[in-house]
Amino acid sequence: MLETGAIIFGLLIGSFLSVCIYRIPLGRSTGLEELEAEQADAEGEEQQDDTQDEEDIAQAINSEHFEDKVTISYPPRSFCPHCGNQLRWWHNIPVFSWIFLLGKCAFCRAPISARYPLVELLSAYFCYLSVTTFPLPTAIVIYLFCAGLIVLSFIDIDYYLLPNVITYPGFLLGIILALINHFFHIFSLPLVPTIWDSLLGVLIGAGVLELIARIYMWLRNKQGLGMGDIKLLGVTGAFFGMEGAIYTMFIGSLLGSFVGIFLILIGQGKLSKYLPFGPYLAVATLLYIFTGKELLVLFFQTLGTVR
Numbered sequence: 546m547l548e549t550g551a552i553i554f555g556l557l558i559g560s561f562l563s564v565c566i567y568r569i570p571l572g573r574s575t576g577l578e579e580l581e582a583e584q585a586d587a588e589g590e591e592q593q594d595d596t597q598d599e600e601d602i603a604q605a606i607n608s609e610h611f612e613d614k615v616t617i618s619y620p621p622r623s624f625c626p627h628c629g630n631q632l633r634w635w636h637n638i639p640v641f642s643w644i645f646l647l648g649k650c651a652f653c654r655a656p657i658s659a660r661y662p663l664v665e666l667l668s669a670y671f672c673y674l675s676v677t678t679f680p681l682p683t684a685i686v687i688y689l690f691c692a693g694l695i696v697l698s699f700i701d702i703d704y705y706l707l708p709n710v711i712t713y714p715g716f717l718l719g720i721i722l723a724l725i726n727h728f729f730h731i732f733s734l735p736l737v738p739t740i741w742d743s744l745l746g747v748l749i750g751a752g753v754l755e756l757i758a759r760i761y762m763w764l765r766n767k768q769g770l771g772m773g774d775i776k777l778l779g780v781t782g783a784f785f786g787m788e789g790a791i792y793t794m795f796i797g798s799l800l801g802s803f804v805g806i807f808l809i810l811i812g813q814g815k816l817s818k819y820l821p822f823g824p825y826l827a828v829a830t831l832l833y834i835f836t837g838k839e840l841l842v843l844f845f846q847t848l849g850t851v852r
């Protein structure tokens with residue numbers, strides 16, 4: 546029962562995560578003042594009838610500067626980025642709608658990216674995994690963290706960017722949860738038991754990576770690591786402590802190197818090409834959360850037998 550609930554909940558949240566992935570990078574060029582003015586406008590116009598509203602939005606979507614105006618809450622309903630038509634509720638059912646519509650917009654038949662059902666399925670899978678692996682209060686925090694990683698990874702793949710609007714609140718949440726756990730012991734491992742573990746995690750995670758980035762900058766005179774990667778590792782440290790941060794750094798770099806070398810071998814990549822690092826960090830953190838140190842032990846055992 547709990548498992549079924551977790552899967553349905555994960556699918557629904559996954560739908561929202563797709564919206565975040567699409568909209569957060571678009572909205573970033575909108576200044577805060579502009580945003581507030583817009584919200585005030587929107588409130589004033591609420592009396593307008595629905596059809597007028599829909600026409601306005603459809604018109605706005607086709608206008609040149611529309612992408613600058615998109616926020617998480619505007620426009621309120623999901624729309625087709627190709628034709629601007631607002632989706633009906635039956636176009637919005639996670640995974641199933643995409644299958645029934647054969648991956649095409651119901652209005653203009655433009656293809657809908659397979660990423661939408663993929664994000665929904667990923668979200669459902671990690672919601673299920675969290676609930677079946679951890680006791681409930683811990684599972685909720687772990688799933689929330691997974692959801693954040695899904696959003697960050699896809700935005701990083703698209704834009705080489707890990708937005709502050711996600712990493713900063715994530716960092717703050719990690720510290721607050723550690724503080725709560727410090728006094729009330731609500732959450733179990735791998736979440737940090739004390740505030741000191743959390744602060745040490747931030748220091749090691751963000752601090753050491755910052756140091757590596759500076760040395761790299763000094764040696765090669767170009768940026769090898771994004772500030773976003775450093776912030777993400779700081780967030781990981783805040784939630785999972787020093788051990789989680791070091792594991793993520795190590796396994797993330799290893800995964801990144803393997804994939805990079807593989808891409809060069811099959812002739813798809815170049816040594817100088819910049820690859821987003823966020824997804825590797827995300828996968829590494831997920832491995833840490835759900836498999837503990839097993840992979841690391843296996844790695845060093847293999848290294849031992851080779852030697």
Ligand SMILES: [Zn+2]
Pocket residue numbers: 625626627628629630650651652653654655
């Ligand atoms: Zn369309």
